[in-house]
Amino acid sequence: MIPIAPPVQNPIQNEPPAIVYRMEVTQSAFWMKHTDVFPKESASIFWTRERQFMQLTESTRKAKAFEKGWDGYDASAPNDTSVTRTLEVLSRVRDSKLSPYSVLPSADGGVGISFRGSANKRAVLELLNDGTSSYILYGKGHPIESSEFNSNTDLPRIFQRLEEYL
Amino acid sequence: MPPQHTDGRFADQTFAADELLFRRVPMSHIEEGELSLLAITNGLKFEKNPPECTSVLRGKYCAHFSDALHLDCAEDKQCPDTTVYFLLVGDLPKGIMIKPSEKVPTLSWDLYPYHNPLPKCYAHTTICSCEHSAPSVPVKPPPSVREQFRKWLWENLQPC
Numbered sequence: 001m002i003p004i005a006p007p008v009q010n011p012i013q014n015e016p017p018a019i020v021y022r023m024e025v026t027q028s029a030f031w032m033k034h035t036d037v038f039p040k041e042s043a044s045i046f047w048t049r050e051r052q053f054m055q056l057t058e059s060t061r062k063a064k065a066f067e068k069g070w071d072g073y074d075a076s077a078p079n080d081t082s083v084t085r086t087l088e089v090l091s092r093v094r095d096s097k098l099s100p101y102s103v104l105p106s107a108d109g110g111v112g113i114s115f116r117g118s119a120n121k122r123a124v125l126e127l128l129n130d131g132t133s134s135y136i137l138y139g140k141g142h143p144i145e146s147s148e149f150n151s152n153t154d155l156p157r158i159f160q161r162l163e164e165y166l
Numbered sequence: 167m168p169p170q171h172t173d174g175r176f177a178d179q180t181f182a183a184d185e186l187l188f189r190r191v192p193m194s195h196i197e198e199g200e201l202s203l204l205a206i207t208n209g210l211k212f213e214k215n216p217p218e219c220t221s222v223l224r225g226k227y228c229a230h231f232s233d234a235l236h237l238d239c240a241e242d243k244q245c246p247d248t249t250v251y252f253l254l255v256g257d258l259p260k261g262i263m264i265k266p267s268e269k270v271p272t273l274s275w276d277l278y279p280y281h282n283p284l285p286k287c288y289a290h291t292t293i294c295s296c297e298h299s300a301p302s303v304p305v306k307p308p309p310s311v312r313e314q315f316r317k318w319l320w321e322n323l324q325p326c
Binding site for chain 1: 190194197204205206221245248316320
């Protein structure tokens with residue numbers, strides 16, 4: 001009796017879509033520019049993170065649309081300096097283990113990247129219009145820790161501190 | 167009904183502990199019901215001059231918390247995407263300590279309300295800071311104290 005070979009399946013079709021797509025990704029920036037081909041729904045950790053950073057990038061760009069006085073008082077609008085630096089820091093965060101929660105204008109004039117951790121722990125990276133940068137660790141029931149940093153040289157140290165804290 | 171205008175009245179620096187202080191908050195900075203720290207300025211401009219300190223409206227001279235959104239009390243600006251949060255006078259922090267690394271003579275700082283009526287907004291008030299040993303004398307605190315005040319406001323501002 002001649003054994004019947006099982007039907008040949010296309011290995012590509014059997015792969016989870018995210019893995020197939022991942023093979024083709026060489027530059028994340030490509031997906032930032034071609035959002036129309038971005039998967040709408042995916043359980044993939046890779047795509048979830050990609051989508052999250054795409055939204056954060058959009059939030060950063062939209063921060064420029066806030067006008068002076070957006071806080072109901074006299075907060076300055078984010079300027080090009082703070083928006084550009086936030087985009088640079090976001091791209092560095094993307095390569096770390098951190099997952100930002102949101103990007104919003106800061107009432108001090110600039111942009112802030114916020115993080116949420118366990119036990120109500122919170123963190124913020126502020127990139128201000130005047131070129132200064134600072135991080136703040138805080139949370140209900142937790143003491144506040146803050147310091148200025150140089151966004152060109154200190155980011156690895158700051159990311160490590162945020163990872164430890166959150 | 168528009169907010170009370172000053173109409174020649176003097177300021178009233180008597181505050182009850184249970185008096186409410188109202189502050190505008192941008193809706194964009196309320197995330198899953200939680201106010202973002204980014205909506206609060208660092209130290210809320212605790213300048214030496216009380217009129218330059220953080221603006222709020224005192225409840226004693228408001229008909230409703232929405233007075234804070236009225237043109238008369240919002241520098242003639244429309245506030246379409248803004249809501250109102252409140253603080254209690256009696257909760258304003260006292261005895262905030264400096265960070266040990268800061269070499270300033272004053273160790274301990276307080277927040278206090280200062281009634282600062284505007285012509286079209288009698289309820290206008292500012293939150294100022296002072297040395298704990300010299301109540302109601304406005305002084306700008308060192309950075310670590312401003313950060314602690316900022317966190318305190320983040321923790322204590324509540325939606326109306």
